[in-house]
Amino acid sequence: LYRKTESIANHERKQILSIVRMVAKFTQIFPLNLELKGVECNLSDPYAYGGFADIIKGNYKGHPVCVKAVRIYSACDNTSNLQAEAKEFALWAHLSHLNILPFYGVYVSEHPKNPRICIVSQWMQNGDLRSYLRSFPNSPKILLVLFQLFDVISGLHYLHENCIIHADLKAANVLVTESGRAVLGDFGLSRVVSGFSTPIPIVKGTHNWTAPELILDEESVPSEKSDIWSFGCVCYEV
Secondary structure (H helix, E strand, O other), rough: HHOOOOOOOOHHHHHHHHHHHHHHHHOOOOOHHOOOOEEEOOOOOOOOOOOOEEEEEEEEEEEEEEEEEOOOOOHHHHHHHHHHHHHHHHOOOOOOOEEEEOOOEEOOOOOOOOOEEEEEEEOHHHHHHHHHOOOOOOOOOHHHHHHHHHHHHHHHHHHHHHHHEEEOOHHHHHOOOOOOEEEEOOOOOOOEOOOOOOOOOOOOOOHHHHOOHHHOOOOOOOOOOHHHHHHHHHHEEE
């Protein structure tokens, strides 16, 4: 439905997307057309570690892919983490932009006792923005940095145009493509400005990149303005 909403008003589009995310979160059900068959990966051998998930390098149809698997320590973790992951791919699946990390689909591991729902995206060999820039220690960085930051703000502008708040923007969540373009990733804390309230608790992102109003006011929520503050922190960071 969301993909066929060219003629629907913008406020209705964002309400549809917000509802899709809430349904995915509470039911942990995703559309079958998002499931990928034939993903090859070893979930017990992570390539890197994120805040709540393991990053595994896998293979899909002969191409390297990134497999993001939420870490599970208990039954309680299983429920809450799968809810967060379902909410992330419900949003990510509807994003398409040059500066947004491409979403491929959902992979369900075949382990009979502990099936895991994983998010599959394009593999970025260059890593995140800070790691990429560090690989050019003897090169003048100003033009390279400006080029990357233009990509970041372009991706952020696309999200805001679609009434989406990233809410966790930092260099570690900006990846670099093979051609050197910066793309935004990690939409686990992102939210839709839907126009109606929800009792769901709001998580406010990484502290050092968080806008002051979000730290000082417990009832405040991430916004376009707080995303821009985080972008300023990324500028300083790189």
